[in-house]
Amino acid sequence: MNYEAAGLAVETTGSPPQNALHVESQQASSARQIRVERHTPAYWRVIFDNPPFNIFGPETIPQLDAVVTAIENDPELKVVVFDSAVPGFFLTHYNFTPPLSASTSLPSGPTGLHPLPDMLVRISRAPVVSIAMIRGRATGVGSELALASDMRFASRERAILSQWEVGAALVPGGGPMARLPRLMGRGRALEILLGADDIGGELAERYGYVNRALPEDELDAFVDVLAMRIATFDRQAIADTKRLVDFASLPSDPEIAIGWDAFITSVQRPEAQFRIKQLMELGLQTSGEIEGRLGHYTETLGQG
């Protein structure tokens, strides 16, 4: 669905985020990777648009933070759909080009967590409904943002979900060790995390990785109908009901924190550096073949 072609208003975030100055100074040096489209005051779309692969890096963090802050503070918003404008990619792994210090030097978010996991736990706790509509690859941060969302709907034919990190000698950092077992049980969570392979839409539904995998040509309409339905409901009833589900189902922030710390430790280990270097030489972040078949290529790497 092309919203600009459909004549819908395409707006940038208009509400004043708490850390607006910081966001603007960051955005001055980065191209805009995320757009917010307000279908109605109650229903927004957040569109990842960082071609060719929707890679997520330290430069993306202030942009997503501004969006999450707007989601938290808008008094009329009820439902947000996360979507992608990049064919073949919902949102994928962390950007390995910037130095690690570009990530580790970022100030903590409101929860006290590093801003990446901070934003994810804030999406889960926001008083509005978040829906990840997954078409193409949702790997690494992409999978983690989907898992932090309240619901996930995937294209049966075109969705690929994965936590690829162990295949690169990394520990995932955005919370999947906490979220996946609570969603689908320990066995399937360990298969996803330790098998670290690409998971198609049908299996993702069977495992509970997504709520449902819908036929490609039904996905947009299904998610839109659900979002419009929720947008007619009462904001307070949504928030109060969700808060009690949060109590029953969300991991604690410290549990998320130790996962992030384990990622930062892992990325500095020689074995991870050795494997990421091989992947970069193969074409990580530059080749559609590598980015599109990451599950396969991690298996071909030499061991340090």
Place this chain on the structure above:
Amino acid sequence: MNYEAAGLAVETTGSPPQNALHVESQQASSARQIRVERHTPAYWRVIFDNPPFNIFGPETIPQLDAVVTAIENDPELKVVVFDSAVPGFFLTHYNFTPPLSASTSLPSGPTGLHPLPDMLVRISRAPVVSIAMIRGRATGVGSELALASDMRFASRERAILSQWEVGAALVPGGGPMARLPRLMGRGRALEILLGADDIGGELAERYGYVNRALPEDELDAFVDVLAMRIATFDRQAIADTKRLVDFASLPSDPEIAIGWDAFITSVQRPEAQFRIKQLMELGLQTSGEIEGRLGHYTETLGQG
């Protein structure tokens, strides 16, 4: 299956419940809505029979309480099946006709909870096996009683499950925010609670809302065979095994209590009153069209 036609004994609850006086005084002013049929001393059926919709109200509470007390105290009972005698309805939402005080003035149950959530947590903790056999609509209290039961089996063609409350600006009160995420994970639980739509038998099985959805003409026999099997087993082994599953899987009573309190708060809010009034004018509690397609009609309401 028509038990009377089949010549089976149809009995009312014979054991003396602890609060028998209170029950009888209540029952004097209310028609009997629940029947207990003792197939054998070890296997009972509890039949909801309050046509035309099996609506559950404050007047139903003492009747169900007497049944739950009998279930807790009968020394020979091993398995109870919850069933309905009303075509199209297993058990549905709370009765909005009596004043709120008719609900809030009821004395607490043995757990210290309001008697509605009290009965539900006592069903979960009873030393016998409870099975909800769902044919027709299980909405609101009906879904909550099914979720409090140990197992749920549904008609693939004729079961409809839902937590419709958010669609009426209510927070559900009988525990589904606590029970659904533990049963099926956060994502699908939030879809059921915040989408608040009707869920058919097949999807209910896929989501784990029920153990299995069976073809309509196999459901009775399947549940009967399972119940008769369990009735041959040792009562103590059942109780001791279930107690350890309870430890691993049941929410705490305070978690249930905050859900009930959130419901009572929500029902008094103007937006809920506004939406319930609209639904009553459309035919809630009087029209089979409204009661049968509640998921649809909540979406048509004006916003206050």
Place this chain on the structure above:
Amino acid sequence: MNYEAAGLAVETTGSPPQNALHVESQQASSARQIRVERHTPAYWRVIFDNPPFNIFGPETIPQLDAVVTAIENDPELKVVVFDSAVPGFFLTHYNFTPPLSASTSLPSGPTGLHPLPDMLVRISRAPVVSIAMIRGRATGVGSELALASDMRFASRERAILSQWEVGAALVPGGGPMARLPRLMGRGRALEILLGADDIGGELAERYGYVNRALPEDELDAFVDVLAMRIATFDRQAIADTKRLVDFASLPSDPEIAIGWDAFITSVQRPEAQFRIKQLMELGLQTSGEIEGRLGHYTETLGQG
């Protein structure tokens, strides 16, 4: 797949377990029931080979303990597959022939638990990946070892899983009350434990009892490909990722301890002795008909 025929090395456990002396003295009086085949230094197969039924008894415990100790301590190992060499049986119930004291007199394991649950929790916490490949019956201890493993893959046509214990007036002792509800939710866990019936491969997948049920002729290749893939990954990344999933998903040791205590109590009750005696007279531990259709025969027993 016949590894000897395929020319692969077939080795016994070569690394010195911490309690080697004890193990050797026990093994002197018992036939070897478990073999370890090292496909590569990173990938082992542990083969249950105690025909005709792969019954697990107190005499098996030191043998499995030696294997688990080797798995914990081998510095190169990354993935272990549990498999069976006995047609029709993965691993089945506890051996009722030895006196109870042969089980209760065994010294506690490193966790402080009785050595049977001790080994199971150590498999779950080991820094390597464990995969149960289930072909034939996994009942009682067999199901419990599969549930303690990180992942479970089953033959769609030939796997049978069950916790049969309640059918013999026993409480299961190896942790399924703790593990099953966390894996598949309370309702399906209670059906498996209190229905105590045989579960085929297809239903086991639908319930999440196994990760996937694969067609019989694809199972070996699937598990082998997955194990070889994991064996190329970094050992530290596997261990660090798994540890955080453990935090989110494993029951505590005391929760496992109370399950074992409940089993020991139950097996001494007259009703359990009465039912086990009937099963032994029918052919438990001697007849393939009884061992192969245990779910059926428990239902035929007289009640004491």
